[in-house]
Amino acid sequence: MSTQAQQQAARDWERWHEERTATVSGPYGPLSLTGTHWLADYPEGRIPAVPGRWREEDGAPVLEAAPEDGLTVDGKPFTGRVRLGADRGPVDTSRVAHEGRRLVVLSREGLWAVRVFDPDSAARRAFRAIGATPYDARWVVPGTFRPYPDSRTVRVENADGVERGLGLAGEIAFELDGAGHTLRVAVEPDGSLWAVFADATSGNSSYRFRFLRPAAPAGDGSVTVDLNRALLPPCAFADHFICPFPPPGNTLPVAVEAGERHRIDA
Template structure:
């Protein structure tokens, strides 16, 4: 049987559509595998076992009861973190603690601890490690254990059924200058973050806008959002969505990649909350559902 040109084109399109759908499903499956790998990595969010705010002066660290900073695991006495009034910090290892700082054995002399950078100083002893973080005026120790129960007992992730219609090409409206919008975290601290523009999209005949913030130069757009599923089918505080930089006045919002914030898995994270502009009055039935495992 001879095919007309139009019939041939129709057959090509019919064959191409399932192929594109399969490619997209494979792409999302690979993204989900990578997501789980990051969460369950030895330095992933599931390894956190503590967040301890420091006082100015000496802060003894270890699992024994008489430490100022009592860890949930590890040696009874690891050493002492001295925090100066100007925010500088040093670590002196306890005798025989077998502690390392950035992979180098810690001796009897104090070692300066750097923080606020992409790679803060890491203090390690066996499976336990800690580093300094700053939130507002607070400086604390974030503690990890590669054998934490949350990591070893990870329950897996649950998702809404994959729905390509939630991969949305939104209009990008750039601001003349980035707007500084207030972002509040779970500690109640508020800091301004730059929003370079807004994504405008239509769903079910309604138009919505989302504001992304920038976490740093060259980083993807970061959307902190909530919707009508928050607190029931999805994590109550928020979900995160990342998007590549806009091209030709468009930005892709793939809600199938909406993910839970670290606070959904551990109480030792300090997650940002959605700005008022990013609280959608519709059900976004795509991406990660609420975590069913232990997170408190």
């Protein structure tokens, strides 16, 4: 890579880092998550500090609310009973809200939960920056995506201590300092790749694991592996996320001293 190209890549990385910081610290970014409440844990339908009565009926969550609950659904004051589904869009477009908080419905392996995003969360108020290593061209290497004949699912522990399925569609093969490595990856709906990985810095000078999201591979399987863009997972910003841990084979034996490393608070 020429000097000019490296300088441009460094500027692009700076913009990416600034955008990441803005996203993370936004009113409904990951720092604002204050709880993930599984409906199965509240058979009576009352979730602590969450107004309304939330129950699962016939495979879907149902919300019942009285006027004093102060809930809105689809932007309008809500009283009565409504059947809900999983919120698929950005947090601030969730159907249910309460005094500035967004109550996001999600489903994992047949279980329903309500997540509470509060712009006034303690974590958001304490946050100052994402600690990251400045761009270094040595961490940008060519790779090859090798799809599996059939997608497969492996069981991995999640950040909440529960084991869940992680879908994998193939692996990326690449070299660092002359040594070959692979990462098992999922393929996102837009064709981009997603890896959950750890390395020799994990749990020491970096968070215990990180994400990597390479762009969609070319037709011949070639893909750029840019470890400068290693990401902190959502659970690095709030304990209530259920991020998957790296699957078997995704712990690199080298120290990846690149990308996002840790959260910095006041």
